[in-house]
Amino acid sequence: MQRRASPSRRQQGSVVLFFVAFLVPLLMFGAFAINLARVSVVRNELQNAADAAALAGASQFVTNGAGTPDWAGAASATTAAIALNSSNNVQLSSGTVTTGYWNLAGSPSTLQATTITPGTDDAPAVQVKVSRSANQNGGLVSLAFGALLGLPSVAGTATAVAVAAPPGTVAGGLFPVALGQCLYDTYWDSSTSQPKIDPSTGAAYQFQIGSDYKYGGTCDAGQWTSFTSVANDVPTIRGLIANGNPTSLSIGDNIYIQPGAKATLYSSVPTHTVIYVPIVSNIVTKSFEPIVAFAAFYVDSSVGGRDKYIQGHFLTGYDIPQSSGIGPNYGGYVPPRLAY
Template identity: 45%
Template sequence: MTRLHSIDRRLRLQRGGVVIWFALLLPVLLGFAALAVDLTRLHLVKVELQNAADAAAMGGARSLTDAGGDPFNWAAASAKALELARQNVANGAQIQDATIETGYWNLQTRSWADTPGTGYFPAVRATIAISGEQNNGPLNLLFAPVLGIDDTDVEATATAVIAPPSGGTGLFPFVIGMKMLDHFWDTSTSSPVLKNGVAPTINLGSIYTFDGEKVLSGQWTTFQSDVKNPNVPFVRDLIENGNSTKLSIGDDTYIQPGAKATLYSEVPVGTTVGMFIVDEVDTDDFVPIVAIAAFHIDGYSQGGKYITGHFVDAAIIPGLEPGDGSGGLYGAYTPPILVK
């Protein structure tokens, strides 16, 4: 009996100890539960803010080449970024506040600058927060008050840049001689030389005379195919789709010896395209690509066998891939790239 009584007493003491330990650990357990629930919520809100910031930065960067820029339309970019930010929802409420900055981003050093410099390209940065002064913040926590934490700030930032190209796909199958840029492009401002306030009309394919030297301004290219005088359907496909295999600055492109007059009726009048630049338009030969330019097509002449148009200071060309600017700045830029 004495032994049974001792065991019963020991069990009662153990049960009492468990109750005491449970009472001591309960706040800790509740704290961990609160932390898990609120951390999950914080993550979800952070993702919502990041998606909104990404959309704002990308949309703003795309508007950098809107009409009215000199050469970049900073005002349009800022307005578009804010507009897109406000189209998103975070923490169950429509976003109202966003900090939009415009400036320059260096792809190599991954750094921001307010003024242009070597290796820095136009960019838009969007920061969206739920804080004490923005978007009805701070974010109230559900269970963390058990630990004495009532609320917190949440923030997301995104930066998007448009960059000069290193090469790409989808280029228009026509090359431009560098001497045309030497006379119709201002490298100090990275914009066309203006005549009476506008970029002058150029007839690509015509012969120009510079300093007494006759220069072929441009000619059709079939990129990696050296089939001479290809049929119209072949070139029509190149006009519609460009080069399907990536070509970069330094690669060779084949320049046709001539072209059928009917080809000129296929050019997309009223569009801005990307064209490869070569030092010399040497026909019936593979010639190195030295740069990429943006050119707006205004029309064509079948009889004269030339394309009329003008250079533009900034245009986003689909299919281009970013470079470091070593190929020069001739108006062609990549689609927006998220860099941070």
């Protein structure tokens, strides 16, 4: 006589079949969640590596001291920086590095060739692409339980663009002396974006800034400014020497040109250091004049008394703190920043 399975045994068998039927989808779902987090971490690491490498390359435009972009130096610095990073405990070793001009207004929105004539919004740039692929940087990223998903490994890629450009706005740190455009025409070579060289010394021309000095007969050497306020007292100017412009100043903004300054102020001028100054179209005292650019200037000495002058020379390849935007190249740069 054949014995029938009890209802409890049939139920136990059904639970086992149910569990087996859903085990594979459950494992697939778990693998998907684990791998999603894994791929996200790897791609973040690749992006961080690309960002850091691009910034390292763009910094070459600032620190090399050349008036024209050092494309080869920027590419070399970028490539070297890639190898300082890792992804998923794998040391990175290579990437695709391209130099050119990047349009900060987004037109075009791709890297332009180094051979173009740069426009108003075109800044020297480094573009870097870092990938984990079959033959790059340790190969593809392996996935846990990837066989269950039909995808044992995946590629990962990150791209970054960094730029270094002359500033259009400075939020603080400007020295309260304005230089005239004509002074730059005298001592600055706009074709190379570098100071003109004194053949007798082989270095940048030294000159004196002060209300009693002119160059070329009519070119005022420069004058003190109280920026956006009308002031001519020693405490105010000393405060501006120590702290810089209290509000942001951009190309096109008007600043006040003072009629002169007390001799005692010259003892407050820092020497053997770099200062950052606004360039104005004309030096007309007791008037507001528009800013046309920002520049880096090295102070060699400062003399008070009857003479009253600041002596120094123009520089190139120096980043101006608290600056942004893009303007004419007069030797100062915005600290390297990511544009993409």
